[in-house]
Amino acid sequence: xKNRSLVSISDYSKEEILKILELAGEFEKQPHADLLKGKVIxxxxxxxxxxxxxxxxxxxxKLGGSIVGFSDSSSSSTTKGESLNDTIRTVSNYAxxxxxxxxxxxxxxxxxxxxxxxxxxxxxGANQHPTQTLLDLYSIKKTQGKLEDLNIFxxxxxxYGRTVHSLLEAMSMFNPTFNFISHEKLQMPxxxxxxxxxxxxxxxxxxxxxxxxxxxDIMYMTRVQRERFSDPIEYExxxxxxxxxxxxxxxxxxxxxxxxxxxxxxxxxxxxDSNPKAYYFEQALNGVYTRQAIIAAILGLK
Amino acid sequence: MxxxxxxxxxxxxxVIDHIPASNLYKVITILNLDKISNAMTYGSNLESKKLGSxxxxxxxxxxxxxxxxxxxxxxxxxAKLNIIKDYLVVEKKVVEVPDKIVGIAKCVxxxxxxxxxxxxxxxxxxxxxxxDLKCHYCEKITDQNHLVIK
Ligand SMILES: [Zn+2]
Numbered sequence: 001x002k003n004r005s006l007v008s009i010s011d012y013s014k015e016e017i018l019k020i021l022e023l024a025g026e027f028e029k030q031p032h033a034d035l036l037k038g039k040v041i042x043x044x045x046x047x048x049x050x051x052x053x054x055x056x057x058x059x060x061x062k063l064g065g066s067i068v069g070f071s072d073s074s075s076s077s078t079t080k081g082e083s084l085n086d087t088i089r090t091v092s093n094y095a096x097x098x099x100x101x102x103x104x105x106x107x108x109x110x111x112x113x114x115x116x117x118x119x120x121x122x123x124x125g126a127n128q129h130p131t132q133t134l135l136d137l138y139s140i141k142k143t144q145g146k147l148e149d150l151n152i153f154x155x156x157x158x159x160y161g162r163t164v165h166s167l168l169e170a171m172s173m174f175n176p177t178f179n180f181i182s183h184e185k186l187q188m189p190x191x192x193x194x195x196x197x198x199x200x201x202x203x204x205x206x207x208x209x210x211x212x213x214x215x216x217d218i219m220y221m222t223r224v225q226r227e228r229f230s231d232p233i234e235y236e237x238x239x240x241x242x243x244x245x246x247x248x249x250x251x252x253x254x255x256x257x258x259x260x261x262x263x264x265x266x267x268x269x270x271x272x273d274s275n276p277k278a279y280y281f282e283q284a285l286n287g288v289y290t291r292q293a294i295i296a297a298i299l300g301l302k
Numbered sequence: 303m304x305x306x307x308x309x310x311x312x313x314x315x316x317v318i319d320h321i322p323a324s325n326l327y328k329v330i331t332i333l334n335l336d337k338i339s340n341a342m343t344y345g346s347n348l349e350s351k352k353l354g355s356x357x358x359x360x361x362x363x364x365x366x367x368x369x370x371x372x373x374x375x376x377x378x379x380x381a382k383l384n385i386i387k388d389y390l391v392v393e394k395k396v397v398e399v400p401d402k403i404v405g406i407a408k409c410v411x412x413x414x415x416x417x418x419x420x421x422x423x424x425x426x427x428x429x430x431x432x433x434d435l436k437c438h439y440c441e442k443i444t445d446q447n448h449l450v451i452k
Contacts, residue, residue, distance in 0.1 A: 008441070083419055083420075084415070084418075084419055085419055085420070103413075104413060104414070104415050104418055105411060105413045105414050105415065105439070105440035105441075105442070106409075106414050106415040106416065106437065106438075106439025106440035106441070107415045107439075109415075109438065109439045110415045110419070110421055110439055124440075125413055125440075126413070127440055127441055128441070
């Protein structure tokens with residue numbers, strides 16, 4: 001991993017993923033406040049994403065590193081028409097590592113090819129967001145004690161949701177069973193089902209929440225976005241069909257945890273928040289440990 | 303009436319046959335034939351049992367490397383080459399879809415970085431029969447129906 005960019009979750013092997021998760025566990029126990037001393041991390045957010053940015057910046061600061069950069073492109077030279085090429089070539093002179101979020105797909109791969117220092121993709125449009133996937137894996141491993149042989153439920157927008165696609169790919173290394181719950185218009189795309197068929201991984205598709213959720217070890221909820229529907233009435237109906245309420249969790253497994261990449265709209269009712277099976281806020285905190293691990297591993301400090 | 307090609311014979315050079323008529327100009331662009339000074343003739347909308355309507359190009363004193371000629375497999379997968387020396391066919395070749403395509407095709411995804419900045423496009427051919435190209439950058443698939451030559 002040393003000196004290698006992280007653009008897509010498929011850039012890492014199973015062993016490398018496990019190594020990151022192990023390191024994240026170490027950072028959760030021990031702060032390592034001096035590890036990044038004297039290192040400069042560039043945080044380039046060409047589009048705003050407060051949640052992801054704060055998580056990265058918190059990770060850097062916990063390790064004693066310093067941060068340069070911008071939080072949206074209006075405060076950067078890109079508003080003066082500077083190309084991504086020029087911004088990256090310039091910034092890589094000042095920093096030891098670049099964390100980058102950009103609305104254009106493939107921008108992170110391009111940046112990693114022209115940058116003199118490693119690039120960590122913090123989201124490139126609808127394409128990839130690998131640090132989210134790693135923190136999801138960390139959350140699953142931490143709550144279940146393992147990654148193997150789990151029954152994973154993916155709920156909501158399975159068609160456009162990049163987080164569920166990357167999670168599906170990554171979890172496929174660990175012999176899971178998948179259950180998909182979604183509106184027929186937001187079903188898991190064929191290419192991912194073919195991928196599972198090829199690997200011999202079982203999956204089941206549902207259009208409703210039913211008793212089937214009593215089999216879940218992990219329930220991964222996602223937002224259903226208004227833009228996905230041309231008919232606003234259909235959106236309203238769909239939005240309300242896939243709301244998880246506390247009483248629905250009555251017969252679920254003891255070890256079940258509910259995950260969500262956040263922010264949520266209404267797909268998890270607030271009554272769930274105080275249920276010990278709700279895990280989405282801790283999941284967000286796990287993002288800090290995971291990002292500490294990623295940065296430390298890439299800089300070869302751990 | 304004999305179905306002869308209405309394109310004159312050449313002394314030395316390459317004949318590229320079985321090009322789909324609609325893709326003749328794409329082949330010319332991919333091989334940069336519009337930028338060379340060799341004598342060249344082409345015919346289009348010729349009858350073909352296989353293709354319905356085909357085109358043929360004859361280029362004098364020009365011989366292609368496999369790597370160069372295989373690029374046209376994207377738009378003319380059934381193309382056949384005859385290498386001519388002293389009016390005789392000395393070698394026949396077929397084209398093969400390469401594993402990787404660099405700098406020829408455009409990515410179909412309007413949100414792809416390659417459509418915003420000066421970036422050489424790179425694709426992995428994930429299906430050689432249907433010619434499906436996976437973009438190295440945005441990871442989206444460009445299929446043959448959406449293939450645009452740069
Ligand atoms: Zn692309």
